[in-house]
Amino acid sequence: MKTRSSIALVAALAATVLLAGCGERPQTATGIQSDQPPYTGSVGSAFRDAGWSGGDKTAWAQHLRARAQYGQNEYSRPVSTTQ
Numbered sequence: 001m002k003t004r005s006s007i008a009l010v011a012a013l014a015a016t017v018l019l020a021g022c023g024e025r026p027q028t029a030t031g032i033q034s035d036q037p038p039y040t041g042s043v044g045s046a047f048r049d050a051g052w053s054g055g056d057k058t059a060w061a062q063h064l065r066a067r068a069q070y071g072q073n074e075y076s077r078p079v080s081t082t083q
Contacts, residue, residue, distance in 0.1 A: 039061075041054025053059070 037057075039055065039057045041048060048054070
């Protein structure tokens with residue numbers, strides 16, 4: 001009786017493990033497709049930089065250059081003294 005219940009438990013566990021992968025969504029390497037150019041901006045104001053208006057390509061390019069130069073360039077950041 002004990003072996004029968006342990007076999008049933010192992011079978012139920014195996015069935016659970018095998019069926020666990022059936023509910024997963026397929027993972028694709030494609031991103032979000034947008035019909036608009038990136039400089040048109042987003043709908044909300046949470047992702048907009050101050051002083052930039054959507055649709056202005058030259059201002060968008062200048063903000064990207066400034067962000068790359070001063071905001072995200074690890075070589076130009078000041079060294080932190082609290083390490």
